[in-house]
Amino acid sequence: MPRVADEFCDMMNNPIDPAAAPPDEAALEHSQRLVDLIRDEAVTRGGLLPFDRFMDLALYAPGLGYYVAGTHKLGPDGDFVTAPELSPLFGRCIAEQCREVLEALGEGDILEFGAGSGALASEVLSALADASVLPRSYLILEPSPQLRERQRHRLAERIPRLAVRVRWLDRLPSKIQGCILANEVLDAMPVHRFRVGADARPRELFVMPSTGRWEEVAAEPVSPGLSEAVCALQDRALAVDPGYESEINLRAGPWIRALAEMLERGLALLIDYGYTQTEYYHPDRCQGTLMCHRRHRTREDPYIYIGLQDITAHVNFTAVAQAGSKAGLRLAGYTTQAHFLLGCGLDKLLGDATAAADALDRMVAAKQLVLPSAMGERFKVLGLDKGMDMSWSGFSFRDLRDRLGE
Numbered sequence: 001m002p003r004v005a006d007e008f009c010d011m012m013n014n015p016i017d018p019a020a021a022p023p024d025e026a027a028l029e030h031s032q033r034l035v036d037l038i039r040d041e042a043v044t045r046g047g048l049l050p051f052d053r054f055m056d057l058a059l060y061a062p063g064l065g066y067y068v069a070g071t072h073k074l075g076p077d078g079d080f081v082t083a084p085e086l087s088p089l090f091g092r093c094i095a096e097q098c099r100e101v102l103e104a105l106g107e108g109d110i111l112e113f114g115a116g117s118g119a120l121a122s123e124v125l126s127a128l129a130d131a132s133v134l135p136r137s138y139l140i141l142e143p144s145p146q147l148r149e150r151q152r153h154r155l156a157e158r159i160p161r162l163a164v165r166v167r168w169l170d171r172l173p174s175k176i177q178g179c180i181l182a183n184e185v186l187d188a189m190p191v192h193r194f195r196v197g198a199d200a201r202p203r204e205l206f207v208m209p210s211t212g213r214w215e216e217v218a219a220e221p222v223s224p225g226l227s228e229a230v231c232a233l234q235d236r237a238l239a240v241d242p243g244y245e246s247e248i249n250l251r252a253g254p255w256i257r258a259l260a261e262m263l264e265r266g267l268a269l270l271i272d273y274g275y276t277q278t279e280y281y282h283p284d285r286c287q288g289t290l291m292c293h294r295r296h297r298t299r300e301d302p303y304i305y306i307g308l309q310d311i312t313a314h315v316n317f318t319a320v321a322q323a324g325s326k327a328g329l330r331l332a333g334y335t336t337q338a339h340f341l342l343g344c345g346l347d348k349l350l351g352d353a354t355a356a357a358d359a360l361d362r363m364v365a366a367k368q369l370v371l372p373s374a375m376g377e378r379f380k381v382l383g384l385d386k387g388m389d390m391s392w393s394g395f396s397f398r399d400l401r402d403r404l405g406e
Contacts, residue, residue, distance in 0.1 A: 023305060023308055027308055030064065030069065030307060030308070031305060031306050031307045031308050033064055034057070034058065034061060034064040034065065034306055034307035035306050035307075037057065037061055037064060038054060038057050038058070038061075038207075038209075038306070039209045041053070041057065042054075042207065042208065042209050043209070047208055047209070048206040048207075048208055048217060048219065049206060049207045049208070050192065050204060050206055050207075050222065050223050051191070051192060051193040051204075051205050051206065051207055051216075052190040052191055052192045052193075052223065052250070052251075053190070054207040054302075055190040055191065055302070055311055056190040058302070058306050058307060058311055059188065059190065059310075059311060060143065060190075061307075064307055065307060066307050066308065066309065066310055066311070067143060067144055067188070068143055068144045068145070068146075069146070069307060080293045080296060080310065081296075082116060082119075082183065082184055083183065083271075083337070083369055083375060083379070084116065084117070084119035084120035084123065084183065085116070085117060085119050086365050086368055086369065086375075087362065087365035087366050087368070087369055088119075088123045088362075089341075089346060089349050089350070089362065089365070089366050089369070090120070090123070090341070090369055091119065091120045091122070091123025091124050091126075091127065092123055092127045092349050093340070093341045093344035093345060093346050093349070093394075094120065094123075094124055094181065094269070094344070095123065095124040095125075095126075095127035095128050095131075096127070096344040096345050096393065097179070097267070097269065097344050097392060097393060097394045098110060098124060098128060098135070098178075098179045098181075099127075099128060099131050099133045100390075100392060100393060101178060101179050101266055101267045101388070101392075102128070102133050102135060102178060102179070103133055104388060104390060105177055105178065105265060105266065107135075107136055107177075108135055108136065108176075108177045108178025108179070108265075108266060109135050109136050109137045109138070109139055109176055109177065109178040109179075110124065110135045110137075110138045110139065110178055110179045110180075110181065111139040111140075111141065111169075111173070111176055111178070111179070111180045111181070112138070112139070112140050112141070112180075112181040112182075112183075113141050113180075113181065113182045113185045114141070114142060114143070114182070114183075114184070114185050114188070115140045115142055115147070115151050116147065116151075116183075117147075117150055117151065117154060118150065118151035118152075118153075118154035118155050118158075119154070120181065120183060121138055121140065121151065121155060121166065122154060122155055122158045122159055124138070124181075125138055125155075125159055125162045125165065125166075126158070126159055126162065129159075129162055134162070134165065135165065135178060135179075136165075136178075137165055137166075137167055138165050138166045138167070139166075139167050139168075139169055139173065139176075140166060140167070140168050140169065141168075141169045141170075141171075141172065142168060148168055151166075151168075172258055172262050173262060174262065175262060175264050176262055176263060176264065176266065177263075177264045177265045177266050178266045179266055179267055179268075179269070180259060180263065180266065180267070180268035180269065181268075181269055181271075182268070182269065182270045182271065182272075183269075183271045183272075184271065184272055184273075185270070185272070186249070186252060186270060186272045186274075186315045186320065187272050187273060187274070187312040187313060187314065187315055188310075188312060189249055189251045189252060189255070190251065191247040191248060191249045191250075191251075191290075191313045192204065192205075192223055192226050192247065192248050192249075192250055193205035193245065193246070193247050193248075193288065193290070194221070194226065194230050194239075194245065194246065194247075194248065195218045195243065195244070195245045196230075196239060196240065196241060196242055196243060196244040196245075197218070197242060198242045199242075200234070200240060200242065202221060202226070202227055202230035202231065202234075202239075203218040203219060203220065203221065204218070204219060204220070204221035204222060204223060204226055205217070205218055205245070206218075206219055207303075213303070214303040223250070225250050226248065226250065229248050229250065230248065233277075233281055236277075238277070238278065238281035239281045241283060241286065243286070244283075244286050245286065245287050245288050246280070246281060246285070246286075246287075246288035246289070247288045247289065247290060247313045248316075249313065249315070249316065249319070252315075252316075252319065252320055252323060253319070253323040253326075256320065256323040256324050256327050256329070256384075257323070257326075257327045259327070259329075259384070260324070260327035260328050260329050260384075260386065261327075263329070263386045264386070264387065265386060265387035265388060266385065266386065266387070266388065267332060267383055267384070267385040267388060267392065268329070268383065268384045268385070269381060269382075269383055269394070270315075270320060270381070270382045270383075270384070271337065271340075271379060271380070271381050272314075272315045272379065272380065273314055273315065273378050273379050273380070274314045274315030274316060274317050274380055275314060275315075275316065275317065276316075276317060276318050276403050276404055277316050277317075277318035277319060277404075278318075280314065280316045280318075288313070289313050289314035290302065290311070290312070290313050291311075291312055291313070292305075292309045292310060292311050292312070293309060293310040293312065294308060294309035294310070315380075317334060317380055317382050317404060318404045318405070320382060321334065321382060321384075321401075321404050324384040328386065329384040329385065329386050330384065330385050330386065330388075331382075331383070331384060331401055331404075332383035332384060332385040332388075332392055332395065333381075333382070333383040333392060333394065333395025333399050333401060334380065334381070334382045334383070334395070334399065334400050334401040334403070334404055335380065335381055335394070335395050335397070335398055335399055335400050336376060336377045336379070336380055336381070336398070336400070337369065337370070337375055337376055337377075337378075337379035337380065337381055338369070338370035338371075338372070338375075338376030338377060339395075339397040339398040339400075340381040340394040340395065340397070341369060341370060341394075342370070342397045343393050343394045343395060343396045343397035343398075344393055344394050345393075346366065346369075346370070350362070350363065350366055381394060381395075383395060
């Protein structure tokens with residue numbers, strides 16, 4: 001059974017085509033250097049590398065990993081398009097939610113994780129300037145030096161008078177009051193993979209280098225917390241069938257705890273594609289959600305074009321909400337991207353744009369943000385707040401938090 005490939009192909013209106021736009025010689029040489037690094041680490045571990053470590057190196061190995069190497073990832077000339085690049089109205093709607101938070105606090109900062117091309121930061125700051133509710137600082141935590149430069153260039157070009165408010169960080173600030181934005185961050189975290197054995201017990205999936213290829217091996221778990229996490233699912237009658245494969249993001253919980261320790265007062269918005277826990281581990285989704293992206297095509301094989309393609313997994317929003325609650329954050333809301341944007345005034349923004357020269361283009365792009373067959377229902381927004389006893393506009397149109405317990 002394919003790993004949700006049909007869903008992604010429908011979303012992007014592109015067929016799976018592993019042969020599309022093969023890498024050039026320089027790219028293949030870059031990939032080989034990363035392959036050699038991963039192979040060497042596997043050998044030092046006795047030949048078996050936990051999948052989460054393979055994914056970590058493939059995406060983030062210094063100077064070689066997909067997200068930290070110098071190739072274009074975003075936009076028409078990259079591998080995928082995110083909502084901020086698709087339409088400026090996405091950023092304008094996010095700005096409206098930020099405005100509510102900043103006005104309630106009196107003042108505050110905005111922290112964005114992985115700011116991509118800088119499109120979201122540009123639109124949020126521009127919209128907040130129009131509303132006369134600017135943050136003290138717009139902080140960006142970006143691991144890629146190349147993307148940092150792209151962000152600096154874009155912000156200096158688009159919003160030169162506001163760009164002085166932007167600061168790039170190498171680590172989380174100790175404390176913050178305001179808004180935290182994480183658009184397509186959780187899906188890029190390395191995940192552990194598991195398979196249910198014939199005895200119904202979980203096995204961890206490892207990557208083993210072989211002659212000219214990589215093999216997956218299922219063995220007794222060695223990663224701390226993996227067996228307990230899978231058994232907790234099985235206690236809820238999930239992931240119980242022999243042969244069932246899926247992923248678990250064991251890094252999301254510590255990441256949420258770090259956010260909770262950092263956030264004094266304010267709201268965190270986590271925007272990504274994902275499911276509730278019951279949906280994630282549905283018996284029909286028996287090979288998990290792992291998916292790769294390259295040149296606007298989707299693939300299921302993470303062991304080709306290593307370092308040249310994105311590797312992602314859907315988000316278990318139930319687990320994220322539970323981690324937030326355990327860390328002392330309040331579940332402020334959970335909804336689809338379409339409902340969140342409508343709650344933040346997307347329809348009004350579209351109405352205001354009808355006289356613009358590119359009104360038709362804006363309408364077409366906005367449809368991709370909200371159509372169920374595109375990003376509207378596949379992407380979700382989860383809000384976690386602290387010290388803010390308020391209802392937020394983004395979750396006013398339709399709040400689906402009751403589904404997280406299903």
